[in-house]
Amino acid sequence: MLDIGRKLQNLREAHGMSQRALARRAGISNTLVSLIEKGKTCPFIASLKKILDSFPVELSDFFVPRPDAPPRTGVPRK
Template identity: 50%
Template sequence: MSGFDVGTRLKQLRQRRDLSQRELAKRAGVTNSTISLIEQNSVSPSVSSLKKILDALPVSISEFFAGEELASEQVFYRAEELTEIGDGTLSWRLVGARRPNRSMSILHEYYPPGADTGEDMLEHAGEEGGIVVSGSIEISVNGETRVLTRGDAYYFDSRLPHRFRNIGDTDCVIVSANTPPSFAEGGGTQHH
């Protein structure tokens, strides 16, 4: 990770809303110890569990990672300037995280073998699409599952429950975009 302090940021947002760890855990449907371990940076939350916690605040993923300061309207970004918002296994690097009034998210996604967005299907308002740059990925959307390989693409309504898994034995890289630039608009998580 590029040094983003997930634990401190979560604690800051929770305290700003006068929520105890217990109260936030209850609202998010996770254990107290999950919140405590994340705030101590002892564990990296999965994308789906971080989304559940942020929905309970509520704070969008992009707001969470933008932190306090918004940068001026930067145009070009070196690889090391992308903001890592993955969970320590899978890597999602966000272009222009601190850009004010951003109306889309562009991600460079990296899934090592076995990486998975989690059994809790992701669901949020908007649309998303992407192209597989290398490797292969199994994508499930609303009960339909396909394995996509290099050059294949996808585009779907993000309110449909979805999950990404690398079931192959090589790394998978995807370049994707979604709009609006927030994972927090959607509400509850759907279990399959």
């Protein structure tokens, strides 16, 4: 399962951006960015698109697993 919050946090930090700066750029609240990164809420696609527009990342690319990502563990879903 994709951890949207962790992936977003890694992307933000890789670009040297604070949560507040990302929120300002995306036109959303920094509280929402924080909640997403902590896994306390799952963003609507429209909100995630606004966030990802702040980076050189397409929405579809965000959901593609990286080749260097650790393997998933657990029981596969049917």
